[in-house]
Amino acid sequence: xxxxxxxxxxxxxxxxxxxxMFRTPLGTRTAVAFTSESALRRALGPAQPWxxxxxxxxxxxxxxxxxxxxTVDPLLTAGAPHTVADGPLxxxx
Numbered sequence: 137x138x139x140x141x142x143x144x145x146x147x148x149x150x151x152x153x154x155x156x157m158f159r160t161p162l163g164t165r166t167a168v169a170f171t172s173e174s175a176l177r178r179a180l181g182p183a184q185p186w187x188x189x190x191x192x193x194x195x196x197x198x199x200x201x202x203x204x205x206x207t208v209d210p211l212l213t214a215g216a217p218h219t220v221a222d223g224p225l226x227x228x229x
């Protein structure tokens with residue numbers, strides 16, 4: 137039985153590309169993969185480079201980078217930016 141190939145975000149590195157690593161909401165390092173190109177584009181934008189890999193290949197490449205977890209089809213969201221008010225407390229830090 138053939139394994140399904142996943143869409144895996146990558147970053148440019150000297151001599152090629154490497155997996156793009158993420159963190160879970162609790163801070164755990166994780167590799168990320170998507171079941172479709174459209175899901176990857178929705179989460180990371182149209183400019184995100186990607187490659188196709190089987191799940192086991194993603195896990196094997198992520199392990200030496202400190203990621204034992206693989207998150208498939210995450211809904212990536214960013215929190216609202218926090219601002220620091222100018223005032224005595226901010227000035228004393």
